[in-house]
Amino acid sequence: MSILNEISQRLEEGDDAAVPRLVGEALAGGLAAKAVLDDGLIAGMNVVGGRFRDREIFLPDVLLAARAMYAGLDVLKPLLERAGVASRGRVVIGSVHGDLHDIGKNLVGIMLKGAGFEVIDLGHDVPAARFVAVARERDARVIGMSALLTTTMPVMKEVVDLLARENLRGRVRTIVGGAPVSAEYAAEIGADAYGYDCAQAVERVKELAGA
Amino acid sequence: MSGAFLERVGRGETLLADGAIGSLLMARGLEPGAPPEGLNLSAPHVVEEVARLYLESGAEIVQTNTFGASPLKLARHGLAGLAAGINAAAVAAVRRAVGRRAYVSGSCGPSGRLLKPYGDVGEEEMRDSFREQMAALAAAGVDLICVETMTDLREARLAVAAARSAATGVPVMATMTFDATPRGFFTVMGASIEAACAGLADAGADLIGSNCGNGSARMIEIAAEFRRHGRLPVVIQSNAGLPELRQGAAVYPETPADLAQAARGLKALGVAVIGGCCGTTPEHTRAMCRALDEEA
Numbered sequence: 001m002s003i004l005n006e007i008s009q010r011l012e013e014g015d016d017a018a019v020p021r022l023v024g025e026a027l028a029g030g031l032a033a034k035a036v037l038d039d040g041l042i043a044g045m046n047v048v049g050g051r052f053r054d055r056e057i058f059l060p061d062v063l064l065a066a067r068a069m070y071a072g073l074d075v076l077k078p079l080l081e082r083a084g085v086a087s088r089g090r091v092v093i094g095s096v097h098g099d100l101h102d103i104g105k106n107l108v109g110i111m112l113k114g115a116g117f118e119v120i121d122l123g124h125d126v127p128a129a130r131f132v133a134v135a136r137e138r139d140a141r142v143i144g145m146s147a148l149l150t151t152t153m154p155v156m157k158e159v160v161d162l163l164a165r166e167n168l169r170g171r172v173r174t175i176v177g178g179a180p181v182s183a184e185y186a187a188e189i190g191a192d193a194y195g196y197d198c199a200q201a202v203e204r205v206k207e208l209a210g211a
Numbered sequence: 212m213s214g215a216f217l218e219r220v221g222r223g224e225t226l227l228a229d230g231a232i233g234s235l236l237m238a239r240g241l242e243p244g245a246p247p248e249g250l251n252l253s254a255p256h257v258v259e260e261v262a263r264l265y266l267e268s269g270a271e272i273v274q275t276n277t278f279g280a281s282p283l284k285l286a287r288h289g290l291a292g293l294a295a296g297i298n299a300a301a302v303a304a305v306r307r308a309v310g311r312r313a314y315v316s317g318s319c320g321p322s323g324r325l326l327k328p329y330g331d332v333g334e335e336e337m338r339d340s341f342r343e344q345m346a347a348l349a350a351a352g353v354d355l356i357c358v359e360t361m362t363d364l365r366e367a368r369l370a371v372a373a374a375r376s377a378a379t380g381v382p383v384m385a386t387m388t389f390d391a392t393p394r395g396f397f398t399v400m401g402a403s404i405e406a407a408c409a410g411l412a413d414a415g416a417d418l419i420g421s422n423c424g425n426g427s428a429r430m431i432e433i434a435a436e437f438r439r440h441g442r443l444p445v446v447i448q449s450n451a452g453l454p455e456l457r458q459g460a461a462v463y464p465e466t467p468a469d470l471a472q473a474a475r476g477l478k479a480l481g482v483a484v485i486g487g488c489c490g491t492t493p494e495h496t497r498a499m500c501r502a503l504d505e506e507a
Binding site for chain 1: 454
């Protein structure tokens with residue numbers, strides 16, 4: 001088995017001791033940091049995301065895999081920065097104002113980091129104005145919003161409208177998700193995309209960021 | 212009266228529990244994002260009114276507005292120090308509404324935190340948090356405790372055990388939330404119905420089952436699984452389906468008639484306590500009440 005396959009497999013198993021060790025070995029063996037990221041860590045997280053979507057594995061497995069991924073990323077990060085490997089772009093995520101449910105949003109954040117994005121997680125209970133302000137200040141390409149309560153969904157529309165008022169619509173794209181949210185709702189409020197689950201959300205963000 | 216509850220369940224009676232609280236509180240001025248539990252102190256008359264609506268709709272079990280009133284969960288709003296007072300006020304409000312005409316059920320939802328090694332909370336800290344809530348509910352005179360919407364079996368067991376030790380003599384219902392997967396029903400944390408049956412019973416629950424979820428048709432399948440794998444009486448509190456978009460507004464699709472039909476199906480399976488969860492209203496409860504009465 002190639003060392004990159006092994007990194008991917010240990011990551012899927014949530015082995016946060018083996019992953020950084022193997023990443024170090026791969027680098028010492030002459031592999032580029034970008035290859036270790038793409039074909040080791042990201043490849044592993046993609047498998048984890050797919051298996052969670054199909055409920056072959058559950059949340060605890062995803063959380064352990066994420067921990068292993070972060071441990072590997074810590075080793076790679078200085079090298080990626082030195083090599084000038086650009087992140088896929090910044091994404092601002094959060095649960096919209098009034099929402100306290102953030103496990104789904106956290107998962108999307110983990111998967112986005114795994115996919116090579118820089119993620120700015122504003123947490124839960126995020127008002128519309130804060131999403132827009134942070135996206136502008138940090139030059140983010142995408143705002144991802146999650147809602148789990150039907151009563152808080154309208155905040156998503158506020159964000160879309162606010163971006164339009166500030167002439168940021170083309171520069172900052174929007175994606176929405178969460179149990180009560182649908183593709184139909186996303187279209188109706190003018191959001192750029194809808195993510196049914198975290199794997200789909202990552203695919204849509206890649207499209208939106210042009211990555 | 213709490214002794215009477217378990218006796219009635221033991222005789223095979225079917226008891227009707229109430230429905231959703233949060234949506235009714237929002238319709239009465241609860242700010243989105245504000246913790247519903249705060250209203251127990253700031254607007255107890257509103258909490259009392261909601262309990263009365265469910266009593267008048269035929270519910271024999273009316274829950275307290277304490278789903279998120281464990282200190283760990285309240286800490287998210289900086290209210291952990293008020294846990295005892297919030298739980299006491301919540302029980303008092305429902306008691307004023309229902310008197311002895313219904314059982315007051317102390318609701319206890321998840322802590323909102325993940326246990327180590329997945330999260331940062333140790334078992335002891337979580338147990339202490341649940342114990343504080345359970346002790347407050349018991350001191351205020353609840354007739355039952357309902358541990359609900361759990362997805363982590365370890366957390367559910369800590370909550371049930373906390374009720375057993377800190378609310379001595381109070382019957383405990385424990386329900387978890389399951390998703391349909393290609394391999395059967397599992398919680399998002401990976402607990403199967405079979406594991407829930409064994410684990411919740413072992414922790415000391417008197418009734419076990421499921422709440423929330425993907426609608427009443429699925430709940431009938433889930434109830435059948437609980438009947439197959441478990442020995443304890445079963446409690447089922449279903450959502451009115453998953454929200455759908457209609458004319459720009461998100462609505463729960465299942466009507467009172469749908470929930471009434473489900474109540475008949477659940478009763479036929481021998482479910483002991485039948486109620487509603489997200490998206491259900493006093494109208495749903497009333498329809499379920501009529502359905503259960505006509506079968507009696």
